[in-house]
Amino acid sequence: MERISVNSSNIASIGYDASQMILEVEFNYGTVYQYYDVPESVYEGLMSADSHGRYLDAYVKKAGYRYERI
Numbered sequence: 001m002e003r004i005s006v007n008s009s010n011i012a013s014i015g016y017d018a019s020q021m022i023l024e025v026e027f028n029y030g031t032v033y034q035y036y037d038v039p040e041s042v043y044e045g046l047m048s049a050d051s052h053g054r055y056l057d058a059y060v061k062k063a064g065y066r067y068e069r070i
Helices: 040-048 052-061
Strands: 003-005 011-017 022-027 032-036 067-069
Touching: 011 040, 011 052, 022 040, 040 052
Parallel strands: none
Antiparallel strands: 003 011, 011 022, 022 032, 032 067
């Protein structure tokens, strides 16, 4: 999956596969996580957020999407 680099103190890059609704997040320390069944609107919100890390925490992690470290 192609990811886009972002300016964040915690996140290096973010990708999204709309056909499978998979959000992929690469953190600055090198780990990559995939979050499943994430609507495209959440991805768009994440990409346009003032703080990618805060948005990810509030709308992805705390929302309870299933995830996997890859």
